[in-house]
Amino acid sequence: MPGFELFGDLEKKEVNDVLENGVLMRYGFDGMRNGHWKAKELEKALESTFQVNHAQLVSSGTAAISVALAAAGIGAGDEVILPTFTFVASFEAVMMLGAIPVLVDIDDTLTLCPKAVENAITSKTKAVMVVHMCGSMGHVDALKDVCDKHSLTLIEDACQAIGATYKSEPLGSIGDLGCFSFDFVKTITCGEGGAVITNNKEYYINSDHYSDHGHDHDGNDRGAETHPFLGYNFRISELHAAVGLAQIKRLPEILRIQKINYTILREALSHIPEVTFRTVPEGGEENYSFLNFFLPNLETSLKVSDAFKAQGVDACFQYYNNNWHYIRKWDHLKELKSLYPIPGEVKAGLEYLKTKEFSQSDHFIGRNISCLIKLSWTEEEVKARAFKMVEIIKNSL
Numbered sequence: 001m002p003g004f005e006l007f008g009d010l011e012k013k014e015v016n017d018v019l020e021n022g023v024l025m026r027y028g029f030d031g032m033r034n035g036h037w038k039a040k041e042l043e044k045a046l047e048s049t050f051q052v053n054h055a056q057l058v059s060s061g062t063a064a065i066s067v068a069l070a071a072a073g074i075g076a077g078d079e080v081i082l083p084t085f086t087f088v089a090s091f092e093a094v095m096m097l098g099a100i101p102v103l104v105d106i107d108d109t110l111t112l113c114p115k116a117v118e119n120a121i122t123s124k125t126k127a128v129m130v131v132h133m134c135g136s137m138g139h140v141d142a143l144k145d146v147c148d149k150h151s152l153t154l155i156e157d158a159c160q161a162i163g164a165t166y167k168s169e170p171l172g173s174i175g176d177l178g179c180f181s182f183d184f185v186k187t188i189t190c191g192e193g194g195a196v197i198t199n200n201k202e203y204y205i206n207s208d209h210y211s212d213h214g215h216d217h218d219g220n221d222r223g224a225e226t227h228p229f230l231g232y233n234f235r236i237s238e239l240h241a242a243v244g245l246a247q248i249k250r251l252p253e254i255l256r257i258q259k260i261n262y263t264i265l266r267e268a269l270s271h272i273p274e275v276t277f278r279t280v281p282e283g284g285e286e287n288y289s290f291l292n293f294f295l296p297n298l299e300t301s302l303k304v305s306d307a308f309k310a311q312g313v314d315a316c317f318q319y320y321n322n323n324w325h326y327i328r329k330w331d332h333l334k335e336l337k338s339l340y341p342i343p344g345e346v347k348a349g350l351e352y353l354k355t356k357e358f359s360q361s362d363h364f365i366g367r368n369i370s371c372l373i374k375l376s377w378t379e380e381e382v383k384a385r386a387f388k389m390v391e392i393i394k395n396s397l
């Protein structure tokens with residue numbers, strides 16, 4: 001997954017363009033910039049890469065989710081349905097707006113179970129957020145149908161699936177709004193950064209203004225701009241955008257290498273009858289940033305995971321006891337440990353977390369292992385790794 005493995009002259013050149021004219025901000029200072037508009041250029045590149053009409057860069061993937069929700073008018077007391085397996089950013093971004101995260105079970109795609117989504121819909125539900133975890137995707141068509149039927153906004157968190165497609169359409173471009181993260185460990189990185197993509201012009205204009213204090217960005221005198229509505233500061237800097245501009249040029253190469261390495265590992269593991277792979281919906285193509293597989297039960301999965309660690313098979317994750325990505329260990333959320341008072345509606349809306357069981361999610365996350373695919377491995381290294389993984393799994397069964 002990590003684009004930082006391929007840093008080089010391209011990144012240096014783009015960053016130096018910015019350092020040479022000294023304009024580190026993405027807006028204004030037209031005369032000083034020598035024609036360099038890195039954020040604008042990266043937005044154009046995102047629009048063409050992800051085949052959408054509009055892209056808005058922001059300061060992080062978490063910001064992208066908050067901005068996307070705000071752009072669609074989602075806020076205080078509204079319910080947003082999300083999966084139990086995701087990154088903590090998902091519920092953080094929802095709660096920042098005073099909205100209520102409603103966590104529901106995943107299925108063997110490792111993201112939202114459409115049936116669980118449908119069962120969780122109430123009169124307060126405004127949006128469904130599918131989180132395309134670990135390089136692949138949810139049942140996009142089924143989720144779209146549910147959203148259409150109930151007039152809900154579909155938001156795609158494609159932070160971990162940059163470059164994956166569903167029926168040839170890039171993930172992120174299919175729902176009403178899509179979100180990307182370009183933090184340091186993502187498929188392409190800006191250091192820190194994110195983006196909202198959409199084909200909806202109103203949502204784009206809302207994202208553009210909201211992420212810059214509500215500025216209307218009309219004309220070229222920033223001081224004279226008006227504020228049609230309240231906003232916040234989620235701007236990306238020119239330096240970060242410059243890194244991203246170099247990285248997006250590497251995306252086809254990154255995906256190509258990931259696919260090669262992934263395929264070698266998958267092929268080796270597929271000879272073990274007890275190993276099954278995560279379901280990729282028909283018509284879907286992963287970005288190959290992770291290889292996800294299931295073992296017969298939790299015990300074996302934990303045993304294999306420990307043996308991987310002990311024997312140097314690094315970057316493989318067993319999420320059952322993980323603090324960042326799975327609901328079981330989110331005690332800070334369940335107990336609402338907050339520095340500041342949380343709105344009453346949100347508190348009441350999260351009561352369910354104290355008692356609700358997620359046995360269907362436990363069933364899949366308990367058996368899953370997710371291995372990061374690195375770009376820097378040589379063919380010999382991947383083959384040796386595959387051999388070692390197979391040995392460890394066979395010995396653990």
Ligand SMILES: *Cc1c(COP(=O)(O)O)cnc(C)c1O
Pocket residue numbers: 059060061062063086087089090131133157159160181182183193194
């Ligand atoms: C990384 C990530 C985010 C948040 O991105 P940041 O840029 O780190 O704020 C959100 N969702 C998922 C699934 C992620 O992996």
